[in-house]
Amino acid sequence: MQGASWALALAGGSYTFLLFLPFGFIIASIIALFCFLAGFFFVVVFEMAQIQIEKLEEMKKQTHLLEQLKHSQTPLV
Structure with a gap:
């Protein structure tokens, strides 16, 4: 969508x-x-929307890795 927006901005301004x-x-x-x-x-x-989507995907990856770490650790008793 960003390419189309640039085209709209440039073509619209020129026209x-x-x-x-x-x-x-x-x-x-x-x-x-x-x-x-x-x-x-x-x-x-x-x-901005693309940045937020990328941030959300990265946070999901980090959450998944943290959950794996949490479940793989054995309690020290």
């Missing part, structure tokens, strides 16, 4: 710039920047 270019360079640049930032928002959101 919007070209669409509003007849109204002036400054106006087109400002509107294209806002469109790019909207697409970039999704890049950040999907990147």
Whole structure:
């Protein structure tokens, strides 16, 4: 999803710039920047989601290893 978000950000910004270019360079640049930032928002959101998913998977692995360690130890009596 991150690649699609980058494509949305870049293509949306470029298309919007070209669409509003007849109204002036400054106006087109400002509107294209806002469109790019909207697409970039999704890049950040999907990147954060991916990081959280990876963190959850790593925590599951660590929990599994700790449970194995706990069950393999013999009590010292």
